Amino acid sequence: MAETTSRPKAASDETPAPGGLSSDHLLAAYRWMVLARVIDERCLSLQRQGRIGFYAPLSGQEAAQVGAAFALRPEDWVFPAYRELAVALVRGVPVRLILDQLIGNSSDLTRGTQMPNHFAFRAQNFVSASSPIGTQITQAVGAAMAAQRRNDPIATIAFFGDGATSSNDFHAGMNFAGVFRAPTIFFCQNNEWAISLPREKQTMSRTLAQKAEAYGFPGIVVDGDDVNAVYHAVSDARRRAVSGEGPTLIEAQVYRFGPHSTSDDPRRYRTDAQVAAARERDPIQLLKAQLVSMRAFDDAADQQIWETARATLASALEEAEKTPPLDPRTLFDNVFAHPTPQLEAERAYQESFVTERKEGA
Ligand SMILES: Cc1ncc(C[n+]2csc(CCOP(=O)(O)OP(=O)(O)O)c2C)c(N)n1
Ligand SMILES: [Mg+2]
Secondary structure (H helix, E strand, O other), X not given: OHHHHOOOOOHHHOOOEOOEOOHHHXXXXXXXXXXXXXHHHHHHHHHHOOOOOOOOOOOOOHHHHHHHHHOOOOOOEEEOOOOOHHHHHHHOOOHHHHHHHHHOEOOOOOOOOOOOOOOOXXXXXXXXXXXXXXXXXXXXXXXXXXXXXXXXXXXXXXXXEOHHHHOHHHHHHHHHHHHHOOOEEEEEEEOOEEOOEEHXXXXXXXXXXXXXXXXXXXXXXXXXXXHHHHHHHHHHHHHHHXXXXXXXXXXXXXXXXXXXXOOOOHHHOOOHHHHHHHHOOOHHHHHHHHHHHOOOOOHHHHHHHHHHHHHHHHHHHHHHHHOOEOOHHHHHOOOOOOXXXXXXXXXXXXXXXXXXXXXXX
């Protein structure tokens, strides 16, 4: 079980085989993808049962996320949107901490002050999730420019969607990165939808990748269902970034199988047949077929991987649900270094309320 919750050695720590990732790396990628899928499906039902408040699923985008995360080094910085659970897993974030945040219990690193699903994992250089569309893009460029000035040989990576390519921050970030040759990887998961708005109504550009041309650096399209292809695209972008060649825009073409979030009903804007067609190219099934053809594993080993993932999730969930809730008084902690008089007054008011409730109970 421990093996699925610890980060594997980044594939980029070794020279990848010219033909692609080794079968060991592909198998490791497969385990992460399965774990992400298992967590994803469970989180949707936990939200429906009222056990967590909100969730944004990633099913269909596992290969893009795991392939990208495999190409990064621990010292790189990840600037996610709100759908990058598999990236967090590969970076080494324990499942338990993810569930703690979704529940908002007393072990939640964001202390219940962030909306569920808005993770921040400092130890893994995984910056707080960005719900305002595109803001993480300029932040990733700023952090990359800071690293450049300090001669830190690292890259930053911004994860965002097709819809975010229409945001101001995308264009400002791309322009700055181009001018200053910032070591940034712009990783766009084009999942065809920005909530209910289809890709073809988002932009008249033929591809999203071609937008990089206007800013003077390369933009490439990659099959986001192919973990190996994504790994190579991001590895190359990382190599360019740290060697001073500047940024790269990568458009990973994927499809979102589930709803935009637990607040969305996708049947109002797309048909089940469209989703079924996309599921024909389920990245997990594609990788499984590849592993079987490489004789890297068989059905029994596959079943074991799914069972291990379910067991990892079950024990983490049990622990997270057993963890006591946050003391309501922590609401006022970590807001200001020196609390304002108004905050102190509110804290005192809450104190009387909490005490009264306890007495009344
Ligand atoms: C500035 C801003 N405008 C609108 C929204 C509402 N909103 C939340 S998610 C979303 C769609 C984003 O689509 P995309 O960038 O393709 O990412 P995906 O959700 O598909 O991963 C929108 C419009 C927002 N959060 N922030
Ligand atoms: Mg999208």
